[in-house]
Amino acid sequence: xxxxxVGMIGGGGPQNFFGGVHRRALHLDGTRELVAGALRRTKxxxxxxxxxxxxxxxxxxxxxxxxxxxxxxxxxxxTNDAHFAPAKACLEKGxxxxxxxxxxxxxxxxxxxxxxxxxxxxxxxxxxxxxxxPMMMLARxxxxxxxxxxxxxxxxxxxxxxxxxxxxxxxxxxxxxxxDPERAGLSCCGGDIGTHAHMAARWVTxxxxxxxxxxxxxxxxxxxxxxxxxxxxxxxxGATALITxxxxxxxxxxDNGFKIYGTKGSxxxxxxxxxxxxxxxxxxxxxxxxGAGYDYFPASIKPYLRLPAGHFEDFLEALANLHLTMEFTVxxxxxxxxxxxxxxxxxxxxxLAGMKFIAAAVKSSGEKGAWVKIPG
Numbered sequence: 001x002x003x004x005x006v007g008m009i010g011g012g013g014p015q016n017f018f019g020g021v022h023r024r025a026l027h028l029d030g031t032r033e034l035v036a037g038a039l040r041r042t043k044x045x046x047x048x049x050x051x052x053x054x055x056x057x058x059x060x061x062x063x064x065x066x067x068x069x070x071x072x073x074x075x076x077x078x079t080n081d082a083h084f085a086p087a088k089a090c091l092e093k094g095x096x097x098x099x100x101x102x103x104x105x106x107x108x109x110x111x112x113x114x115x116x117x118x119x120x121x122x123x124x125x126x127x128x129x130x131x132x133x134p135m136m137m138l139a140r141x142x143x144x145x146x147x148x149x150x151x152x153x154x155x156x157x158x159x160x161x162x163x164x165x166x167x168x169x170x171x172x173x174x175x176x177x178x179x180d181p182e183r184a185g186l187s188c189c190g191g192d193i194g195t196h197a198h199m200a201a202r203w204v205t206x207x208x209x210x211x212x213x214x215x216x217x218x219x220x221x222x223x224x225x226x227x228x229x230x231x232x233x234x235x236x237x238g239a240t241a242l243i244t245x246x247x248x249x250x251x252x253x254x255d256n257g258f259k260i261y262g263t264k265g266s267x268x269x270x271x272x273x274x275x276x277x278x279x280x281x282x283x284x285x286x287x288x289x290x291g292a293g294y295d296y297f298p299a300s301i302k303p304y305l306r307l308p309a310g311h312f313e314d315f316l317e318a319l320a321n322l323h324l325t326m327e328f329t330v331x332x333x334x335x336x337x338x339x340x341x342x343x344x345x346x347x348x349x350x351x352l353a354g355m356k357f358i359a360a361a362v363k364s365s366g367e368k369g370a371w372v373k374i375p376g
Contacts, residue, residue: 001031003030003031003032003033004031004032004033004072004073004327004330004331005033005035005036005069005070005071005072006026006032006033006034006035006071006072006073006074006075007034007035007036007037007064007069007071007073007074007075007095008022008023008034008036008037008038008039008074008075008076008077009037009038009039009061009064009074009075009076009077009078009082009086010038010039010040010076010077010078010079010082010086011023011037011039011075011077011078012037012039012040012045012046012049012050012052012053013039013040013045013049013173015173015174016077016173017174018077018100019039019077021315021316021319022075022077022127022319022323023053024316025316025317025319025320025322025323026075026320026323028316028317028320028323029306029320029323029324029327031327032072032323032327034053034055035055035056035069035071036050036055036056036057036058036064036067036069036071037049037050037053037055037056037057037058037064038057038058038059038060038061038063038064039053039057043059043060046058046059046060047059056069061085061086061089062089065086065089065090065093065095066093071095072096072330073095073096073097073098073123073326073330074086074090074095074096074097074098075097075098075099076090076097076098076099076100077100078100079177079183079184080102080104080105080177080183080184080185080191081105081182081183081184081185083099083100083102083103083104083105083109084104084105084109084112084113087099087103087104087113087124088112088113088116090122091113091116091117091120091122091124092116092120094120094122095122096122096123096124096326096329096330097122097123097124097125098124098125098127098322098323098326099124099125099126099127099351100127101126101127101128101195101196101199101346101351101354102185102191102195102351102354102355102358103126103348103351103352103354103355104351104355105185106185106186106355107352107355107356107359110348110351110352110355110356111352113348113351113352114348114349114351114352116348117347117348117349118348118349123326123329123330123333124347124348125322125325125326125345125346125347126345126346126347126348126350126351127319127322128195128196128199128203128345128346128350129315129318129319129322130196130200130256130271130318131199131200131203131318131322131345131346132304132317132318132319132320132321132322132324132325132345133271133274133313133314133317133318133321134290134297134301134304134305134313134318134321135269135274135275135276135277135288135290136200136204136269136318137300137301137304137343138277138288138296138297138298138301139204139258139260139267139269139277140203140204140205140206141298141300141301142267142279143204143205143206143260143262143267144205144206146264147264147265147279148260148261148262148263148264148265148266148267148279149262149263149264149265150237150262150263151205151207151235151237151239151260151261151262152239152240152261152262152263153239153240153241153242153260153261154201154205154207154235154239154240154241154242154243154258154259154260154261155241155242155258155259155260156197156198156200156201156241156242156243156244156257156258156259157197157243157244157245157255157256157257157258158193158194158196158197158244158245158246158254158255158256159244159245159246159249159252159255159256160193160245160246160247160249160252160253160254160255161247161248161249161250161251161252161253162175162247162253163175163178163179163188163189163220163227163247163248164220164247164248164249164250165220166220166221166222166223169222178192178225179223179224179225179227180224180225181224181225184225185358186225186358186359186362187216187225187226187229187358187361187362188223188225188226188227188247189216189225189226189227189228189229189245189246189247190216190226190229190245190358190361190362191358192245192247193229193245193247193256194229194231194243194244194245194358194361195354195357195358196245196256197243197244197245197256197258198243198354198357198358199346199350199354200256200257200258201233201235201241201243201258202235202350202353203346203350204258204260205235205239205260207235207236207237207239207241208235208236208353208374208376209233209234209235209236209241209353209357209374210233210234210235210236210373210374211233211234211360211371211372211373211374212231212232212233212234212357212360212361212364212371212372212374213231213232213233213364213369213370213371213372214229214230214231214232214360214361214362214364214365214369214372215230215231215364215365215369216228216229216230216361216362216365217229217230219248220248226365227246227247227248228245228246228247228248229243229244229245229246229361230243230244231243231244231357231361231364233357253272254271254272255270255271255272256270256271256272257269257270257271257272264281265279265280265281265282266279266280267279267280268280274290274312274314275289275290275312275314276288276289276290289309290305290309290312290313291305291307291308291309291310291311292305292306292307292308292309293308293309294309300341300343301343303324303328303340304321304324304343321343321345322345325342325343325345326342328340328341328342329342356374356375357374360372360373360374
């Protein structure tokens with residue numbers, strides 16, 4: 001099997017986190033390889049970063065997109081303000097895109113990008129990492145197939161503590177851009193990790209948020225954006241969703257998870273204990289463990305499992321599964337045989353829904369928690 005050729009935009013800086021993890025994830029299966037990139041904001045630094053990685057370098061993303069490189073897809077790992085333009089350029093050239101979240105800086109940009117994806121039918125995957133975890137995928141299958149009945153209530157959260165102090169003032173690059181409205185957008189905490197909690201609430205259940213009452217807090221003095229995010233939502237079936245996120249919870253690292261309560265049962269999953277999914281039916285609980293070969297995984301998920309039980313697949317493997325979905329999509333389009341069906345991981349439309357949610361939450365918070373309708 002010939003390896004897919006992958007390009008990357010962004011992700012080449014010495015303090016860049018997601019560029020490194022995407023490079024590890026895309027190489028995990030041995031069927032994809034990074035061959036080219038426009039990795040930094042200046043031409044000189046971008047070319048130097050490419051030399052360090054041993055790939056073909058370009059001075060900026062337009063040089064990469066217009067280079068004539070035979071690329072099967074491009075990964076975008078820039079800051080939020082630099083998602084839209086590169087993604088648009090790729091899509092208009094017909095190059096599939098795997099883009100970090102949130103999808104864009106503004107709702108307006110998200111509307112345009114989703115429109116291009118729909119019109120041109122170019123593959124686009126939004127990198128909400130945890131949706132690639134097989135146990136989160138299994139939770140989605142169980143809920144959508146009615147195993148816990150109709151959803152009544154959702155609790156979805158993401159707790160971190162790394163921004164409990166003003167670390168951006170000491171030169172922490174990952175903090176600097178996240179608290180800057182010019183680069184992060186309307187919301188720091190909400191846009192950065194609240195979007196993960198919102199994605200879990202809607203992607204796992206198949207429901208949509210129709211209105212929100214929110215309160216965003218900025219606890220660390222001097223910040224222009226929120227470091228704490230709290231929202232109560234009405235879903236389109238009448239269910240209630242509590243979506244919370246914080247970056248000032250000292251001692252918490254990546255406490256991301258959800259509980260979903262239905263008319264027949266409930267289920268829960270937590271990213272820091274990601275190997276199991278618990279489903280509760282009242283008199284008994286069932287615990288499902290990750291592991292290739294277990295027959296309770298449906299055919300749609302089995303191609304995404306790599307290891308037997310007891311060998312946990314987690315963050316890098318989940319991210320690699322998003323690359324695997326892109327790989328299955330690309331190979332199928334090429335006419336290759338015996339390619340598994342790609343799982344429906346988040347795309348541009350999901351990103352647009354997330355941007356509308358954040359914008360409505362910011363508006364609601366500015367109006368002291370007033371209910372704000374989320375446009376369809």
